[in-house]
Amino acid sequence: MSYIYKGVTSFLGKLKGTPSEEFNVLILGLNNAGKSTLAARLSLETGDALKRISPTVDLTERHLKFKRIKVCLRDLSGQWRMRQSWHTFYQEANILIFVVDSTDASRLSEARCELCDVLLDERMAQVPLLLLANKQDAVGALPSSMISELLGLNRLEGRVWEIHGCSSLAGDGIESTIGWIYGKLKKLRTPSRFSKLLTPSFLFGPTCSLDFRRREMNIS
Numbered sequence: 001m002s003y004i005y006k007g008v009t010s011f012l013g014k015l016k017g018t019p020s021e022e023f024n025v026l027i028l029g030l031n032n033a034g035k036s037t038l039a040a041r042l043s044l045e046t047g048d049a050l051k052r053i054s055p056t057v058d059l060t061e062r063h064l065k066f067k068r069i070k071v072c073l074r075d076l077s078g079q080w081r082m083r084q085s086w087h088t089f090y091q092e093a094n095i096l097i098f099v100v101d102s103t104d105a106s107r108l109s110e111a112r113c114e115l116c117d118v119l120l121d122e123r124m125a126q127v128p129l130l131l132l133a134n135k136q137d138a139v140g141a142l143p144s145s146m147i148s149e150l151l152g153l154n155r156l157e158g159r160v161w162e163i164h165g166c167s168s169l170a171g172d173g174i175e176s177t178i179g180w181i182y183g184k185l186k187k188l189r190t191p192s193r194f195s196k197l198l199t200p201s202f203l204f205g206p207t208c209s210l211d212f213r214r215r216e217m218n219i220s
């Protein structure tokens with residue numbers, strides 16, 4: 001009995017399959033915003049390693065899994081020179097995380113300009129945005145509601161977006177960030193082989209009644 005059960009579950013498991021596709025999460029923001037600290041946190045790194053992160057020179061990629069979904073975190077340098085080449089990563093982006101240093105009010109307009117440029121690129125038109133108001137643990141951090149207003153996010157139209165306050169260093173808000181990313185990627189995932197088996201074309205064949213009649217009548 002248990003053999004039959006194991007056989008059936010393994011068969012169903014194979015039908016469902018582990019999705020081989022990997023999704024790209026693009027992490028952008030000005031230099032010093034905390035992108036690399038966030039990427040390390042999302043990879044479940046903890047402790048002193050987080051404090052030893054130095055400015056990113058070019059980009060850092062991390063390959064990980066959120067539950068069964070494969071994710072490539074692309075953490076790009078926020079230095080001005082590197083921002084000119086951010087666009088080369090737009091085509092492959094599935095999710096955009098834009099990180100802002102909530103303690104640095106003097107650079108919010110610069111962040112707003114950069115974000116605007118990213119969102120105006122047509123390759124990013126359908127990409128969901130998570131704005132992270134980082135460094136909420138630090139003294140003088142602006143609340144996420146104020147950051148949202150100063151960045152003009154409420155004027156965004158036709159885009160899936162959210163803003164979360166977080167502290168990548170302390171780990172606050174990381175779980176909800178992972179939850180948000182996972183929720184969005186789950187919707188992007190192509191149907192499993194198992195669900196394909198349940199489509200009408202698989203069950204009843206690719207022919208509609210008209211094709212069937214054509215074949216009967218030998219019409220090409």
Ligand SMILES: Nc1nc2c(ncn2[C@@H]2O[C@H](COP(=O)(O)OP(=O)(O)OP(=O)(O)O)[C@@H](O)[C@H]2O)c(=O)[nH]1
Pocket residue numbers: 029030031032033034035036037038050051053054055056057076077078079134135136137138166167168169170
């Ligand atoms: N207080 C506080 N400091 C943080 C937080 N996140 C990052 N930092 C600090 O901010 C500084 C910059 O962090 P990075 O993660 O290197 O910033 P980045 O955005 O990757 O910077 P670039 O690679 O230069 O683009 C470091 O000193 C971090 O320790 C946070 O949540 N709270």
Ligand SMILES: [Mg+2]
Pocket residue numbers: 035036037054055056075076077078
């Ligand atoms: Mg960095």
